[in-house]
Amino acid sequence: MAETFFQVVVRYTVKAGEVSTVMALLGEMAVATRAEAGNMAYDFYQGVEDPTQIVILERYTDAAGFAAHREYEHIERIGALQIIPRLASRSIQTFENASDA
Template sequence: MAHAYLQVIANYFAKPGNGDALIEPLTELAAATRAEPKNLYYEFFRSPLNPDHFVILEQYSDADGLAEHRDTEHFQRLGFGTIIPLLDRREVSSHMVPGDTA
């Protein structure tokens, strides 16, 4: 039986006109996050209709993965230090996804 994992869906809304400024720090954050022991997946997507809106999809091997991610040096520096100050708002939800029962 496969192990359940934590799925995180984040919507980042940049302050008007700041979407371009998010690309580099999000790219660096994605690469660093993928190297975390509990990270299974990390990708971000930019809306073609609103260049200031990004969706980030993350998966962690257990429920503690997101909390541990937020404590990392790279999230403290890039997330709290660079990305979040450029945002109007962010909406983050997380959900446990059951593993295969077959």
Template sequence: MAHAYLQVIAHYFAKPGNGDAIVKPLTELAAATRKEPKNIYYEFFRSPLEPDHFVILENYSDADGLAEHRETEHFQRLGFGTIIPLLERREVESHMVSGDAP
């Protein structure tokens, strides 16, 4: 039986020239996030044309998954502490999706 899950689409725009500095902490953040109980999927992609632009796709088993993710030690340390200060801006959308997660 299908159920709803939370789909998150984040765009991270690094300050000019900082794309390379984001790859290692984002890779570490992805690995830690995939171990969270409510995480179903977490992957990020770097634009080949704009190397300071990253797209992050995340799926959580319920609507609280993203909020709980933001409270984890790894997001506090890597997200807020390391990655976000290197960003010019970030755009995060979340949507409840009906059906089976990928």
């Protein structure tokens, strides 16, 4: 049987001139998030064709792990106060693994 997990896919479009700042802040966010008890992975990627496009792939042990993640102080301090104001748009999708492969 496959390991169960809760996957989060976040997409950002970063405002012009803010990409390097957002990438640095995501580095800080990654360190803090990877230290969370329910986190299994936190990786982010910058678009090759369009560097303002960023995708974040987060994996948690379950939905409760993701809910707990949203309550950590670094989400407010880094995410809400520093990253979100530098974005033109963002989307968040959540998934549960569905196969035994």
